[in-house]
Amino acid sequence: FLPHLVASMEEVEETYIMIKPDGVQRGLVGEIISRFERKGFKLTGLKLFQCPKELAEEHYKDLKTKPFFPKLIEYITSGPVVCMAWEGVGVVASARKLIGATNPLQAEPGTIRGDLAVQTGRNVVHGSDSPENGKREIDLWFKEGELCQWVHVQAPWLRE
């Protein structure tokens, strides 16, 4: 363990990434996890989970008044999701870039939604939109003991 090569703790952020039920049903789990792994972020939590309605409503509470809210809750609870916590410097904004625009038809090629999806209502993946929401969502979706703290042996090869 080479502490001087590891980013200082205050720079490190966490984000909540979730493969939605369409991503699981379409066999995209490995493909999507790979993109975050290859980029160089550290996985600290991972589980397949059937989301209860109350949790989906809490997660998307800011969208409660939107006309698509009932359909969104039905979609997210329609099958298992893959819940992930990822850690790294700048991981929140970078994950949003890797994911691409909310509407997959507007998402750039090379992004997950740009490459793998065609409609907003089936956009395969979620990513937190701020470090605060990253923490809030990880707390919401993971119980104590489900997250792992470990030393990323690649660290000295990812950052100077």
Ligand code: GDP
């Ligand atoms: P995100 O942060 O890019 O996921 O987008 P938002 O936070 O704006 O919306 C959350 C999720 O709600 C999106 O990823 C979509 O799954 C869904 N959503 C947003 N807008 C619409 C819409 O106009 N129609 C439908 N059916 N779903 C939507």
Ligand code: MG
């Ligand atoms: Mg959002």
